[in-house]
Amino acid sequence: MQRFPRLGRILARRPRPASLLAAGTAVVILGGLGTITASDATPADFAPQTDTVTAYNDGWTDNRDGRVDEDESGWDCHTMGNRLCGADVPPECKGAGEALRLCVTVASQPAYGWDIPGGGRADNPDGRARLRDLEEKPGTPEFAAALEALDAEYREHQPRG
Incomplete structure (x- = not known):
């Protein structure tokens, strides 16, 4: 005794283009939403920093603390901080x-x-x-x-x- 005699016939039929399009669209939408919402970034991660700038070249920072602070040789007052130069x-x-x-x-x-x-x-x-x-x-x-x-x-x- 077969419980689902029609299931085999339904699966054996060719899928219709509309159902393939709907299934593909659902996969793309759900995959995109899963990717976007999986981020642990917060708005603070994207806020510009104005007080200090991290430098990876120790030649730019005079006190060798890894940061270029105002009035150090690597500081550019035209592009960093409040953009006001000493003069x-x-x-x-x-x-x-x-x-x-x-x-x-x-x-x-x-x-x-x-x-x-x-x-x-x-x-x-x-x-x-x-x-x-x-x-x-x-x-x-x-x-x-x-x-x-x-x-x-x-x-x-x-x-x-």
Whole structure:
């Protein structure tokens, strides 16, 4: 007594093209999903590093620790770190920390002025002079907030040309 008499006949028939296409598509999709989801990479693995750069040539690192740090002979300030070179950073921005780029932006602003509605004129010195007049210490949150305020005021009243 045969339990599945039709099974042999079904398997013996030629497969139809549509069923082959469906089976092949399923294999490709499931295989691709299995490959993609099998990765143990996290978004942090793809984040750019800006503080230090690992060098594999000990000739680039002066202290031979395997990393090229800022101000070592292998450091390229145009492509590494915050991309600000020593000559580009005015003394008023030394120690600015995270706000260094904004500090350099404010320091490079020229003197400007604007007409006050109702009469009169307001004039501001250049950015470096305005930085010297700040009471906040570089590297503090208050310093960063003051830089943002100076930059916003300049953008509001900058000469349009």
